[in-house]
Amino acid sequence: MIPTHWFLILSAILFTIGVCGVLTRRNGITIFMCIELMINAVNLTFIAYARQFHQLHGLLFVFFIMAVAAAEAAVGLAIFISLFHHRDTIDVDEANLMHW
Amino acid sequence: MQFAIFFFFAAVAVIFALVVVLHRNPVVGALSLVASFFALAVMYVLLEAPFLAALQVIVYAGAIMVLFLFVIMLLNLQHHPETPTRPVQQFLGYTTSAGFGIALVYYLLKYAVFEKLPEGPFQSDVRAIGITLFERYIFPFEMVSILLLAAIVGALLLSARKGLPPKHPHEVAP
Amino acid sequence: MAWDATDIALSIVKIAIVLFVMLNITPVMAWVERRGSALIQDRPGPNRVGPFGLLQAIADALKFILKEDIIPDRAHRMLYTLAPAFGLLPALTTIAVVPWGRGFRIPEMTIAGRKLFAGGRWFEPIVADVNVGILVIFALASLGVYGIVTAGWASNNKYSLFGGIRASAQMISYELSLTLAAVSVLLVAGSLKLTDVVWKQAGYFVLFDTVKIPAWNVFSPAMWLSFIVFVVSGFAETNRLPFDFAEAEAELVAGYHTEYSSMKFALFFMAEYMAMGTMSAVIATLFLGGWDIPWYHEPPTFLGFALSGLFMLLKCAFLMFVFVWVRWTIPRLKYDILMRLGWKVFLPMAIVNIVLVAAFIAGGWI
Numbered sequence: 001m002i003p004t005h006w007f008l009i010l011s012a013i014l015f016t017i018g019v020c021g022v023l024t025r026r027n028g029i030t031i032f033m034c035i036e037l038m039i040n041a042v043n044l045t046f047i048a049y050a051r052q053f054h055q056l057h058g059l060l061f062v063f064f065i066m067a068v069a070a071a072e073a074a075v076g077l078a079i080f081i082s083l084f085h086h087r088d089t090i091d092v093d094e095a096n097l098m099h100w
Numbered sequence: 101m102q103f104a105i106f107f108f109f110a111a112v113a114v115i116f117a118l119v120v121v122l123h124r125n126p127v128v129g130a131l132s133l134v135a136s137f138f139a140l141a142v143m144y145v146l147l148e149a150p151f152l153a154a155l156q157v158i159v160y161a162g163a164i165m166v167l168f169l170f171v172i173m174l175l176n177l178q179h180h181p182e183t184p185t186r187p188v189q190q191f192l193g194y195t196t197s198a199g200f201g202i203a204l205v206y207y208l209l210k211y212a213v214f215e216k217l218p219e220g221p222f223q224s225d226v227r228a229i230g231i232t233l234f235e236r237y238i239f240p241f242e243m244v245s246i247l248l249l250a251a252i253v254g255a256l257l258l259s260a261r262k263g264l265p266p267k268h269p270h271e272v273a274p
Numbered sequence: 275m276a277w278d279a280t281d282i283a284l285s286i287v288k289i290a291i292v293l294f295v296m297l298n299i300t301p302v303m304a305w306v307e308r309r310g311s312a313l314i315q316d317r318p319g320p321n322r323v324g325p326f327g328l329l330q331a332i333a334d335a336l337k338f339i340l341k342e343d344i345i346p347d348r349a350h351r352m353l354y355t356l357a358p359a360f361g362l363l364p365a366l367t368t369i370a371v372v373p374w375g376r377g378f379r380i381p382e383m384t385i386a387g388r389k390l391f392a393g394g395r396w397f398e399p400i401v402a403d404v405n406v407g408i409l410v411i412f413a414l415a416s417l418g419v420y421g422i423v424t425a426g427w428a429s430n431n432k433y434s435l436f437g438g439i440r441a442s443a444q445m446i447s448y449e450l451s452l453t454l455a456a457v458s459v460l461l462v463a464g465s466l467k468l469t470d471v472v473w474k475q476a477g478y479f480v481l482f483d484t485v486k487i488p489a490w491n492v493f494s495p496a497m498w499l500s501f502i503v504f505v506v507s508g509f510a511e512t513n514r515l516p517f518d519f520a521e522a523e524a525e526l527v528a529g530y531h532t533e534y535s536s537m538k539f540a541l542f543f544m545a546e547y548m549a550m551g552t553m554s555a556v557i558a559t560l561f562l563g564g565w566d567i568p569w570y571h572e573p574p575t576f577l578g579f580a581l582s583g584l585f586m587l588l589k590c591a592f593l594m595f596v597f598v599w600v601r602w603t604i605p606r607l608k609y610d611i612l613m614r615l616g617w618k619v620f621l622p623m624a625i626v627n628i629v630l631v632a633a634f635i636a637g638g639w640i
Contacts, residue, residue: 002106002146005213009205010110010143014117014136016201021121023193027182029126029172033133036164037117040140043156051147054218056232059149063233066159067244071251073164077171078258084175091183127353127427134420141413154409162416166423166446173427173439225405226466 007048014041028080028090032073039069106146113139124182126172130165137161148222151229280395288401292369295587299551300544301331303594310595311602341536346430349533353428358534358541361421364414365548371407372555373469375399375565375583378574399579400469407468408460411556412453415511418549419445422513422520422530425542429533438530440609441513441520447616448510448517454624455500455507458631459491459560462640472564490563496634500627501561503620508553510616512546515601519609554593555586562589 014037021034043062050058084090116136120129137160144153185193233241305320305328312319320327345351377398404410419442426438463471478486479493491497510517520530531542558564565572565582572578607615634640 001217002102003214004217005208006106007143007147008208008212010113012201012204012208013114016197016204017114017117017121019200020193020197023197024185024190025121025182026185027126027177029168029177030120030129030182033120033126033129033168036160037120037133037136040137040160044140044143047144047147047149047152050224051149051222052214052217054220054222056224056228059152059224059229060232060237062152063155063229064237064240064244066155068247070159070164071248073167074251074255075258077167078255081171081175081259090175090177125350127350127424131353131420131424134417150404150406151409154406154413157413158409158416162413162419162449163446166419166442169420169423169427170439170442173423173435 004048004052007044011041011044011048014038014044026091026093028083028092028095029077031092032076032080036069036073039065102146105142109139109142112136113143126177127169130168130172133168134161134165137165149224151224151226284395284397285401288399289370291399292374292401293366296366296369296548296551299594300547301335303547303550303598304331304334304543306595307598307601310598314599314602335540338536338540343536343538344533346533348430350428350430353424354533355538357421357425357428358538358545359421360424361418361542361545362548363421364418365545365552368411368414368552369555370401371404371410371468372552372559373398373400373403373472373564374555374586375579376572376574377469378576378579381576397579398469399583403467403469406466408456408466408471408560412449412456415452416446416449418511421542421545425534426530429530431533434530434532437520437532441530444517444519444609444612444616445511445513447613448507448620451503451616451620451624452507452511454621454628455504456560457624458497458500458627461628461631461635462491462494462497468559468564472559472566475563476566486569488563488566488568490566490568491561494640496631496640497561497627499623499630503624503627504561505557507616507620508557509597509600510612512549512553512597514546514550514597516604516607517612518601518606519612550594550597551590554590554597557593558586558589562593564589 018034018038018041021037022031025031025034043065046058046062046065050056050062080090083095087094113136116132116139119132120136123129123132137156141153141156141161144150144156184190308330309319309327320330323329323333345354377396380395380397382394402410422445423438423442426434426436426441429435459471460466463474465471475488475490477489479489480486487493492501509515513520531539534542565586567581567585570581572582631640
């Protein structure tokens with residue numbers, strides 16, 4: 001049996017890599033992929049705790065997180081497509097019309 | 101034996117996640133993310149949740165990432181190379197996330213180390229998940245279906261270029 | 275569960291048998307396709323290399339190995355080289371969860387007076403009997419999109435890109451009706467394990483108290499509709515005519531594998547035939563009773579195992595011949611009609627079938 005805190009540390013490492021990607025990259029789609037990575041790290045935490053306490057609620061929560069992440073990916077990518085059609089770039093630093 | 105599998109697939113997940121963050125080409129990043137999700141599915145199997153492992157591959161690696169790849173390829177992003185971030189932002193980004201990560205791991209090791217698991221097997225088969233889903237979580241289940249409908253309509257409306265397509269071929273688009 | 279040396283040895287034997295069959299599908303099917311298409315089109319087909327053209331596959335293999343391996347100039351080298359491997363992965367891994375014979379108890383074997391094998395071990399001829407077998411098939415089938423889409427993009431060729439994107443849109447659309455058509459099988463079997471699905475089909479339907487029909491899912495009054503949906507979606511998933519927009523030989527040059535030559539093309543070729551073989555095995559397991567021999571109760575001995583394995587092979591062979599037959603009989607569908615069929619015809623049919631099966635189960639007729 002693998003101790004639960006190893007899974008939690010793996011999840012922390014993946015979350016940190018996701019945070020690093022969101023802060024450092026300019027390509028909007030890459031930032032979005034790093035957000036998906038963070039969501040998956042959280043999924044791993046939920047399932048690790050579900051196994052630790054032998055409860056099913058963690059697994060059900062992950063089920064709903066997957067559904068919501070699918071919906072969010074669809075709408076987010078649609079937003080990126082319309083941003084690309086208007087500004088012809090995916091660089092998030094160029095999306096600055098409301099900048100002061 | 102489980103430890104060997106855990107370490108191998110944990111290394112795979114972390115390495116491919118680093119490729120996503122560091123590589124310039126978004127297509128290579130998307131495919132590495134698929135590999136990372138597959139390694140995470142193996143982790144779920146190690147945590148005695150095979151149903152969720154299969155769902156992870158079907159939903160995340162098999163559908164969401166295909167959507168990502170479609171968008172990347174349709175937008176022809178290889179002709180718009182990404183300008184590198186300014187050094188100040190890069191330095192601050194790396195140091196902040198490194199500090200955050202170190203603090204997270206430290207507090208996890210301090211407060212979240214469990215000695216033993218409860219007795220008996222973990223009833224995480226599909227039957228138990230299904231019963232819990234349709235008895236205790238029936239309201240979120242119905243809400244998620246409405247959410248998905250809203251996402252479909254929203255994605256259709258947002259990605260249309262100039263309004264919706266005309267109903268009859270003779271009409272001009274609004 | 276503790277694994278000892280005998281378990282590992284038996285696993286290796288199972289993997290070897292499955293790999294042997296899968297890797298031999300390509301040359302056999304290449305011959306069947308060419309002679310079968312010649313039969314349907316009233317022409318001789320390959321008959322120069324060996325008797326009845328049987329060595330044609332070896333000639334093809336030699337050609338593929340000896341041809342020059344070209345990588346286009348502006349293609350993305352790493353992804354271009356890896357794309358055929360992505361295509362091969364789902365085809366080879368899905369067959370690990372398909373049961374291909376009846377389990378039997380290994381008898382004690384002695385050679386020259388020394389005990390070679392302590393008998394009594396149960397041999398279950400399925401490489402990985404997981405509790406979520408049906409879901410693993412769909413998980414790995416949904417990974418089949420990546421080979422096509424990567425090959426189309428990495429070739430740096432607009433025809434390949436069009437072929438790749440159209441093919442992957444078609445595959446993800448038909449995955450839905452494929453999955454929902456199999457849900458009705460899962461409802462009746464009551465379990466996601468494929469061995470349970472096959473055992474549920476091992477009985478008989480008794481009509482008028484005299485006629486015994488084998489209880490295969492295709493003969494069941496609730497599941498004949500999902501059989502049709504599953505088979506048609508299987509054609510769409512493996513990119514075979516009438517759904518072969520990925521290749522579209524008359525329109526897109528050769529679609530996503532336009533720029534591929536020699537061994538990389540051979541890998542795509544193999545991946546397509548292996549996916550066909552895997553889909554036939556899955557259709558046989560879910561709807562045609564798997565390894566069940568009609569009107570015969572297989573004993574749990576080596577004889578029962580061998581006969582059931584033979585019947586499974588015969589069912590898969592018949593289904594693969596149907597794949598070839600349909601290819602050379604039905605014309606290709608237009609792309610918008612294809613997508614319309616996937617979303618507006620087969621998906622509602624699959625959902626209606628689930629409700630039908632649920633009604634049958636609630637009414638107690640199944």
